[in-house]
Amino acid sequence: MADPRDDMPETQTVETEALAAIRRVRRTAFLSMTFERLWPLVLPLVILVALFAATSWFGLFPRMPGWLHMALLAAFAIAGLVALYLPTRLRIPKRSEIDHRLEAANLLVHEPISVQADAMASGQHDPFAKALWEEHRRRMADKLKDLQGGAPRPRIPERDPWGLRAGVALLFVTALAYASGPSGGSLSDAFHIRYGAGGVPPRIDAWVTPPRYTGRAPIFLTAQTNSENTSFTVPQGSVVAVRVIGGSGNETLTATGADGTGRDVQPAENDAATPSNGQAPAASSPTGVQNARNFQFPLESQTGLTLSGSGTLAKWSFAVIPDQPPLIRFTKDPSRALNGTLELSYSIDDDYGAAKGRADIVRAEKPAAAAHPLYKAPDVPLVLPRRGAASKEATTSKDITEHPWAGSEVRLTLAATDDAGQEGRSETKTLVLPERPFSNPLARAVVEQRRILALDANQRDHVLDMLSAITLRPEDTIKNATHYLALRSVYSRLKFARNDDQLRDVVAYMWQVARGIEDGQLTAAERRLRQAQEALKQAIQNGASPEEIEKLMAELRQAMQDFLREFAQRQQQNPNAQQALDPNMQMLTQKDLDRMMDQIENLAKQGSRDQAQQLLSQLENMMNNLQMGQNQQGQQGQQGQQGQMRQQMNKLGNLMRRQQEMMNETFRLDQQMQGQQGQEGQEGEQGRQQGQNGQQGQNGQMTQEQLAEAMRKLQQGQGQLQSELQQLMDGLKGMGMEPGQEMGEAGDSMGRAGEALGRAEGGEATDQQANALDALRRGARNMMQQMQQAMGENGPNGNRGQQSPDNRDPLGRPRTNTGPDFGDSVKLPGEIDIQRARQILEEIRRRLGNSLSPQVEKDYLERLLKFD
Incomplete structure (x- = not known):
């Protein structure tokens, strides 16, 4: 039997390694158990610090009254003392507790860790017992391999089952982010107490x-x-x-x-x-x-x-x-100008001025269910009246003769929108959109088919059939071979068109063909004049430079002179030209044309595009007047009756002029009479004696008796005017025209004015003469309407293709052959007004460019420019 002591070195080695491992694991277990006992005692202090920091970073302390600030700060201080006291109650773990923790953590039985430190109670001298003890310790040491100290278990959830510590942590993080913003607070705010x-x-x-x-x-x-x-x-x-x-x-x-x-x-x-x-x-x-x-x-x-x-x-x-929506209404029915443009006259009334306006156009005839139009309605933006101006009326001229909808019956409604987004709409007018007149039958046919195709692309086959029919026998219907080739080109393009874009290209090409057929009849001078007018119009719309405007104006002047020279030659060759002229017609001289073109050039250079375009449109109207007047010479139907009507209207205009002069003379005499009465009150008895003797004062003025005698003479003139008015009314009745109630009112006012003049009551006489003059003007307008109806001038333009809708010449002046001026003549801006406007604009721009000008002044000047 071997001696147990032979294994002693091996037993001692195992024991030594086990003790070293136990020491290492004991240190780890010591730290874990210390943390488990310390963290529950320190956690209240951490939570308290987090709440204090969150309260400060949220900026709550500055928003509190002083007493609340102090109370909360004291509460934090007391809670902080309690939280600092808790860590002092920490109990350090003992060695036996550590060993027991290790044995429990590693699932060890029979206390193998404690055995390594124990000693035999008895039998120390017994070799067998000692060997048995050492063998027991060795076997227990073998179980101590790979010991684990175990993770700390503070058991916080048992103390905080609701998880309030997580809410404090979230509040802390949120307050930290909020503190970086402009409204965040700082920790120092807690110590700045604001009393009161x-x-x-x-x-x-x-x-x-x-x-x-x-x-x-x-x-x-x-x-x-x-x-x-x-x-x-x-x-x-x-x-x-x-x-x-x-x-x-x-x-x-x-x-x-x-x-x-x-x-x-x-x-x-x-x-x-x-x-x-x-x-x-x-x-x-x-x-x-x-x-x-x-x-x-x-x-x-x-x-x-x-x-x-x-x-x-x-x-x-x-x-x-309240901001009221804009009120927009027609002041005149939509009409067609002589140059083919659509003219809209309207008034826009708004609290602070409208921001934008438009004309909504829809087809009067409901299209077919399967119709496929290629073009939308024409876009017609409205010219807005100047903000702050007394007159709310405005006029918009839009050339839509090239639009495929031209010549179609439509319903037109005006719409205005203010800066607040409120919209006002006018009544709806039904009209036929103006179209360019074509005298050539072939050009008219092309334009008609163009409109059919543009309004409904499904009519392509119909248009192809019509084009084929037109070109079926070109030797009989088309004399110009170029026109025939152009129509066959339209036919080919339309036949091979595959989408809407290609169809729209065909529609545009058909317009060019129609214009080529029509304009081929124009002379070279007429063609150059139209080209010069169109080039200038485009330059004004695009805001061209003053140099380019000056160059185009020179070309327009030259084209105008060539056209007028050719026109004069044709007039001399026409034997009916002199007979067709009306002796009462108001003539336009070369000086008028030069002044008008100078104004167009000046307005275009200054940037007043709207006014320049309006004057250019009037110039085109004037040229159209000349051309249409030439084409209609020799047509003298109904000249006798029309001449009589014009004579009566001229008599009425002369009567109104004499009534105006008599009213001015009555007012002057009345002022002198009042002055004489005041002077007599100051000069005393001597002045009255001079008045009784019929002598004049030292200043050369008439006496009271002389003034009264002058008024009695005016009474005779007033009675003569009343008699002539009665004769005029009888003459109009003989022609089948009803003078109207206004003429009777004018006669009654003239009679009362004569009676007042007989009593030397100048003030009352002046009032009655003014009433008579106003009644004459209203009656004249009524007579004008009756005369137009008698001449067959129905509709917006009637049969007066060569006259403007409001009976004015291209310069805005009333025509002498249509009656007297009713006091509403259009005045073009004079040279002084233009220069003054230019100086004001230059001064505004100079002040805006001055960097030293206050910002308030710059804002005001910018608003002035926008209002302009």
Whole structure:
């Protein structure tokens, strides 16, 4: 039997390794058990610090009254002392506790770790017992391999079953992010205690910014001039801005409606309460000032605002002026100008001026269910009246003769939109869109087929059949081979068109062919004149440079001279030309044409494109007058009756002129009579004696008797005018025309004026003469309408293709062959007005370019340019 002591070295080695492993694992277990016992004691302190930091970073301390700030700070201090005391109750783990923890963590039985430190109680001298003990220790040491100390288990969920520690952590992270913003606080805020409820006295800045389009200046509610006012009237859409600097930081703004309901206005996120339109001046807060709060509130109806903090800080009430939608209506029926343009006369009335306008056009005849139009309705933007001008009337001329819808019956409605987005619409007019007149039958046929194809692409086969029929026997219908080839080209293009774009190209090509067929009849001078007019029109629309405008105007002048020279030669060769001329017709001289073209050039160079285009359109009308007048010479039907009517209208115009002169003379005599009475009151008895003796004063004025005698002479003239008016009315009745009620009113007013002149009552006589003159003008307009109807002038243009719709020449003056001037003649801008406008524009631009000019002045000047 071997001696157990032979294994002693091996047993000692195993024991040594086991003890070393136990020491290492004991240290790990010691740290884990210490953390498990320390963390529950330290966690309240960590939570308390996180809550304190979150409260500071959210900026809550500056917003608290002083007593609450101090109470909360004291609560944090007491809680902090308690939290600091808890870690002192830490109990250090003992060795037996550590061994027991290791044995439990590694699932060891029979206490193998404790055995390594134990000793034999007895039998130390017994070799067998000792060997047995050592064998037991060795076997227990073998179980101590790969010992684990175990993870710490603080058991926090048992102490916090609701997980409140997670909410504190989330609050801490959120407050840390919020602290980096402009409204965040800092830890130092907790130690800056503001005694009292209000802290720093608040500074209040408040203003109202009306919408930009109203042109009104902001209203400073807190200015010294408005400090005692609490009620204000502002336009709808204004924005009230309130800024509070300092104070308690808990100020609130409450808006109360007309029905008494109130709601709180939330403060703005940014630090500068500047409305979106950028018009309100933002009050800047001094550096380091805390608790700056900004409020914005739009005013759409009657509203009261109350700013509250430590009591009521300010209170205002606002009466809102509603923004009415624009009112647009026709002043005249849509008409066709001589040059083919569509003329729209209308008035637009809006609170602050319309922002844009348009003419909505729809086809009067409902298209077929399967119709496939290639073009939309023509776009006709409206010219807006100048903002702030007394007259709300405006006129828009749009050349749509090239549009495929030209010649179609449509329904036209005017629409105007203001800056607030409100829209107003006019009544609907039914009319035929103006189209370019074609005298050549072949050109008219091409244009007609072009319109059919443009309004419905499904009619392509029909148009092909019509083109084929037109070109079936060209030797009989088409004399010009070029025209025949052009029509066959249209046929080929239309036949091989595969999509809408190609069809639209065919429609455009058909228009070019029709123009080529028609314009081929024009002379070279007429063609150059039209080309020069079209080039100048395009240059004005595109805003060409003054040099280019000057060059095109020179070409237009030369083309105009060539055309007039050719026109004069044709007039001399026409034997009926002199007989066709009306002796009462108002003539246009070369001086008038030169002045008109100079005005077009000056307006175009200054950038007044609308006025330049209007004058250019009038010039085209004048040229069309000459051409159409030449084509209609020799047609003298109904000249006898028309001449008599014109003679009667001329008599009426002469009667109105004499009545005007008599009214002026009556007014002058009445003023002298009143002056004589005042002078007699001052000069006394001597002046009265001179008046009785029929002598004149030292200043050469007539006496009272002489003035009365002059008025009695005027009475005779007034009676003669009344008699001539009666004869005129009888003559009109003999021609089958009804003078109307206005003529009778004029005769009655003339009679009362004569009676007043007989009594030397100049003031009453002047009033009656003015009434008579007004009645004559109204009667003249009525006679004009009856005369036009008698001549067969029905519809918007009647049969007067060579006259403008309002009986005016191309320069805007009334024609002498259509009656007297009723006092509404159009005046073109004079040279002084143009120069003055140019000087004002240059001065505005110079002030805008000056960097030293205040921003308020620049904003005002920019608004002036926009209004212009």
